[in-house]
Amino acid sequence: MAAIITLSLLAILVLYLGLYKAQKFLLPVSLIGLATAIGFLVRDWQLQAEPAYSGMILFDHFAIAFAILCIAVTAVLLLLIKGYFDDLSHHLAEYYSLLLFSLTGAILVTAYHNFALLFMGIEIMSVALYILVGIRKKDFASNEAALKYFIMGAFSTGFLLFGITLIYGASGSFDLAAIRDYVALGQLPMMFYGGVLLLIVGLLFKVGAAPFHFWTADVYEGAPILITAYMSTVVKIASFAALLRLFSYCFIPVSEFWTPLFLVISGLTLVIGNLSALVQVSFKRMLAYSSISHAGYLLFALVGSQDVAANSLFMYVTAYAVATVVAFGVLIIVKRTTGSDHFEAFNGLSKKNPLMSLLLTVAMLSLAGIPLTAGFIGKFMMFSSLMSGTHIALLVVAIINAAIGICYYLRVVIAMYFKPVENEQVFQVGINYYLVFIILGVVTLLLGIFPNSLLQLI
């Protein structure tokens, strides 16, 4: 709870810094605030976790681990913000503060213990993002993305609320523990199953799984790159934590009802995401579709063996987030220098900037799931949790899709290493970018070689 208070106050403090034109304090103050929030969360790790504030919020190991991951990813993105929005606008402080508000919402979503709080968290997280997506007021694509995101987000919130209402109507409570006891009694009315279905629809809209993925590509492409990186990492981490907490805590006794649904959705997401990513010419759009396909792998945590679900989900999202941030970070630099986000813009990058190309290659290999990277460990854990069940058909689909994934992730590597240099523009890379890339590259390799530190975390 101390972490949430810290983050809310930090966001307001940042607004005040903007008011007094203290632009150069924005980044240090935000980073110190985020570090304090992580400190509070780490302190809570040893405590006996109990639902606090009349059962509203629960900071158990699961919630703390995902919350720390969200905060850490945001901190890394804040490092990249320096020099990114500077040339865009004077209202830098408001961007920081909106990102921090959104992060607060994401942490509520990971730690909720009551549907009222889940709804509040999702709304805080999304409202800040509706604005950040449309931050380029003069850019047509950005406007379109913001409008689409807003309408689809409002729509999915309607589904979510209706689902919560129906479950409340059946069980008489918003509290997760009460709902779990109610489900365990058996004899559930149709209303309850309707509620679960609508909840699934609402939450899958947020994570962008097929067939609710149509907004994802356009919104991710239209939004500023940094905001896209935030959406495809922090928002996804938080939403998946919410899904897993809800289904593995409350709805396990009715798993024969929702498991087939998730099996179909997961397979569909994988096929649609990967095949669409294969035909893209824009690197940014390819990353958008690849994030859809990763949502498919992440859904394995729900259908696979529940003993390892939390740990494998955490490992997978960590690997995915780290690699995604590097990919978007490199894209920012390439886009700024060449003005294009197509694969051709990466041609001959290795000759001009060997270090950056090497780190991008590591990130791409991690996304594709090549051994010795974190992505491999994540995929391995997801696949093995599936193997213990009886979902062999989905496993076959997943393996074929992993192979397709390698094809399009390596396209950018081929462009960097084997295509001739087309233009002589010099890449201006800030020291903060190098710092972020190197740290994240080392993290990817370390997790790939010594994964034991994270395997038994939760």
Next chain:
Amino acid sequence: MSLFYVVALLSTFFALMTIFTKNPVHSVLYLVITFFTFTVHYILLNAQFLAVVNFIVYMGAIMVLFLFVLMLLNMNEDVEPMKSTLVKVMAVIAGCCLFVTVCGALHLFDTQTPLIEKDPSIGLVKNLGQVLFKEFLLPFELSSLLLLTAMVGAVLLAKKEPKRI
């Protein structure tokens, strides 16, 4: 009970007027009156908070917004686009679906054992406030974050960017 029938008759009448008037502005005004009769219904049902929210938010804010948009658009019969046959067929099908659903719901409706509310005072503002400030205190406080975020965002989007030289 007689008051209920009077108000119910009025709501039905104004709801029908909303559909049948040709002028969109009149239609919205009739809708506002319909909502007002709903507010009376809520008070009759002892739901004070719902009545107030319906009055302020629906009637006061949303419908006035509707009215403004309609007036700004300056809609009348000349600029109204022609409705194609396809749209008409779709509307008929949708209307029939709604009719069937209502009939089915009425068929299932159990009029023999009317629902008796356990606690008739559950909708009073006093009880709502007690729940809001005891059990649901945390979400209530956090909603301030939501409102602040929306406010910051609205100002940010609406503010003019100073021109660079």
